[in-house]
Structures are given as structure tokens and as C-alpha cells.
Amino acid sequence: MKSIQSSLTDWMQNSSLRERLDRAMQELLTDPFVQSALQRNPDINQESIEQGLVKLYEFRKESYHCETCPGLADCPNMMKGYRPELISQKGALDLHYHPCHLKREEDEKKQQQQLMRSLYVPKEILEASFDTLDRDQDRAEACRKALAFALHANPGENGEGLYLYGKFGVGKTHIMGAVMNALKSRRIGSMIVYTPDFFREMKQAIGDGSFQQKLDMVKSVQVLILDDIGAETISGWIRDDVLGAILQHRMLEKLPTLFTSNYDYEELEEHLAYSDRGGTEELKAKRIMERIKHFTAFVTVEGKNRRSR
Template sequence: MESIQSALKQWSQDNNKFQQRLNEARNSLLADPIVKKALDQVSVTDEMLEQGLIKLYELQKELHHCHDCPGLSNCPNMMRGYQPELMVTRKALDLRYHPCSLKTNEESARKQRQLIKSLYVPKDILKATFDRLDRDHEREEASRKALAFALGANPGEDGQGLYFYGKFGVGKTHLMGAVANELRDRGIETYIVYTPDFFREMKSSIGDGTFQEKIDMVKKAQVLILDDIGAETISGWIRDDVLGAILQHRMLENLPTLFTSNYDYDELEDHLSYSERGGIEELKAKRIMERIKHFTTFVNVEGANRRSR
């Protein structure tokens, strides 16, 4: 009999300790700033709170992962790239999951790559940053202007862009990659488009019905970089209905456009005045160039050909 009483007493003590640990865990959970913030945004009763502790534990765990985000590829959440939001459903606490900004950006980039193949650029360009650029005297001014643009760009308010002119291989596209990566870090949507491939793709998109969707995406990008303009075979349709339409929209909406080219302003105007049929349309070329000149700052990129090293 004494052994039974001793066992019951021990069980009672263990149960009290267990209950104490549960209360401590509950209080710690409800005191967590992340959980408190979530609860402040919904209306809950004490009963809903007690019955919804499991949901709150899940919320706490997942949002702490997000707070100390290790990157999308290493996301430890139950659904990679998704984060929970506390809500009330049928008078009970529940969680709704939605994609985080990294997941949204990944999905957006995937759709862009599927839609416009000419958005593909070399991996070394995608990794370009200002702190990795070659620090030489010849490109100092160009690097300084590129960085100033990247740090101060304000799409929708200021539509002023840059026109990088220079010979083959001096690093114009690499500078633009650094600009795009800095803008990305600031949360500014930026497209780098290799212009010759883009114009060819726009011509073929007439047949598959994707022309309007493609041109709208490029027209409305917060910052657009047209790489190697002038290297394409020009036609009146490409110049007026594609390039002209893109630049007109971006000019009206104060969306900056940046260019790289082996042609200066005058040489590009000559290039745009010719069509594939051999005609010369100087007036139409001047209209395009007036938009480019008025909304860009000319930057001469000098230096040796880095591709031959």
C-alpha cells in the first residue's frame, strides 16, 4: 500500500513538473515578439488562443526561419520559399502560407526567361558587382557614373538613363551587370536585354501570338538595359513599332533606359536611318535619337579589349 501511495505521489510531482514546463513554454511562446505582432493583427479570444497553440508554435518556428533567412535554396520551412500568416477561420486560429519575396522574385525571373529568351546574359555578367570591377584609370569615370545611377535611380520620378559608348571588349556590359545587381539589391526591377537577339525574337513572336506580352514586359520594366544596340539588322518596323514604342512609353512614364553600344549618338542615328530594304529614312531615325539623347547621359567607356586577354 505504501508503495502505491509513493508511486502516486511521484506521478503527481512529475505531472506538476510537466505542467509547469508546459506553462513556461506557453508563456515564452506568447511573449515572442514575432508571435505578439501576429496576434495583434487578429481578434482572438482566450479559448481560441488555448486551442490554437500548436498553430502559434508552427508560426513561430517558420517566421524565425524567415527572420534568419539562409537563402531560398537553403530555406528550412515546410514549403520552400513560403511563409505563414496568422488568420482566424471559423472562430479558430489558422495559418495561410504565401510566397516570400525571394520566391516571388525567383518565379518572376523564371517567367521572364521563359517569355523572352534574349534576357539571358552570361553568368559573369549576372555576378558583376561594383566591388569586383577592375579598378583602372581608363574606366574610372564610367564606373563612377554607373554607380551614381545605381544608387540614385528613381523609376517613375526620374527617367534619366545612361548611354555607354565604347569599343569592343572594354567592359560596357560588365558595368551594366553591376548596375543591375545594385538595383536588384535596392528592390528595383531591372531587365538586361541583348538587343540583336531581342529584335529577332520580337519578329518571330508575331507568329506565336506573344508579341504584345513581350513588348509590354520590356516597356514597363522599372529599369531597362538595352545591351549592344546598333549591332542588329535594322528595319523600319523594328525601329518604329518596337524600339520607338518602347522608348515612347518609357519616356512618358519616366522609366530609365540604359544603353551600351559600339556607336556614338551620330553613328547610331546613321544606323537607324537605314532599313533592310536599302532605303534611308533620316527623319524617323532622328525622332528615335531625340528620345535617346534627351533621356540619357553619354558616357565614353575607354580601355583595352578585355576579351583578348
């Protein structure tokens, strides 16, 4: 019985088969993905190419999969969510796989959700988009300003965000969901937290030792959305050491913060002035509000209560 190597030698000596292999190899080598990869590895020679044809075919196939990406859930690559990189190791072809931006975003989201329960957002909010958003006359101006923010936000260069004010159920959070998805298409990271749950969670984090990790994550995300601020039970510690610390860092780093609230600026300042030690602390509340006012555009969201349908 012939060995595999002997059989391969016989095949290669077959002129017809050799011609077909040569044509296939030339077609492969003229592929733009393959050419670009070979140019980045000038030490690869003809012998390396012939010995590494299988890897070259794999590289081309999976590169085109990435170019026409059907989404992470339907990724056809052997390693779902990973894209190939052609490299040379001592002149031999090899492939390394790196997570694509969709895989990195999913992993980061899972890590965030494992760390913070208050990041849970209803599915309908996560799926909101400006294409499907109900932009009736009452909400047209708010949708326009939200879309303008999503299209032009530049974290690190411009820290101005939005403050969506409106009564209960008018769709403020849905608008923020559309903002998040528009930012995602620009590969800008965002995070939305339901503020009352977030502040309760931060209190508990003191006991389990995760406080600083959670605080740092919220402080440093490119775009932060604090949903329903003012609905929480306020305390001096929450106001000064949590909210104040977050806003101060984001202001200095020019990272946009967006808010939704049933309170306008003046009503929120009154809410933040409450002291659990008795009385009010108007100066401390004013300091917080100055940061919010200076770095947000106030937007009124009108309309009927959509949750009462």
C-alpha cells in the same frame, strides 16, 4: 489502452508538466513576432491560443527563418520561398503562406525567360557586382556613374538612364550586370536583353502570336537595359514599331532605359536612319535619338579589350 485524448488529459493534470507548458507558452506569447501577429487578430482568445500552440510555434520558427534569410536556395521553411501569416478563422488559429520577394523574383524571372530567349545572360554578367568589378583608371568614371544610378534610380518618378559607349570588350555589359544586382538589393526590377537577339525574336513573335505580350513586358519593366544596341540589322519596322514604341512608353511612364553600344549618339543615329526600303530615313532616326539623348547620360567606357586575354 488509453485514448490519446485521455493521455493528454492526464499529462495536463500533471502539475510539473503543466508548469513547464505554461512557461513555454508565456515565452512564446512574449515573442515580438507572435505579439505583433496576435495584435493583428484581436478576436483570438486564450482558448484559441492553447488549441493553436503548434501553429504558433511553427509561425515563430519560420518567421525567424525569414528574418535571417539565408537565400532562396537554402530556405529552411517547410515551403521553400514562402513566409507564414498568422490568421484567425472564426476565432481559430491558422497559417497562410505567401511567396517572399525572392520567390516572386525567381518566378517572374523564369516566366520572362520562358517567354523570351533573348533574355539569356552569361553567368559572369549575372554575378557581377560593384565590389568585384575591375575599376581601373580607364573605367573609374563609368563605374562611378553606374553606381550612382543604381543607388538613386527611382522608376516612375525619374526616367533618366545611362548610355555606355565604348569599343568592343571594354566591360560595358559587366558594369550593367553590377547595376542589375545593386538594383535587386533595392528590390527594383530590371531586365537586360541582348538587342540583336531581341529584335530577331520580335520578328518571329509575329508568327507565333506572342509579339504583344513580349513587347508589353519590355515596355513595363522598371529598369530596362538594351545591351549592344546598334549591332542589330535594322529595319524601319524594328526602329519605329518596336524600339520606338518601347522608348515612347518608357518616356511617358518615367521608366529608366540603359544602353550599351559600340556607337556614340551620332553613329547610332546614322545606323538607325538606314531603311530596308532603300535610302535613309533621317527624320525617323532623329526622333528615336531625341528620346535616347533626352533620357540618358552619355558615359564613355575606356580601356583595353578584356576579351582578348
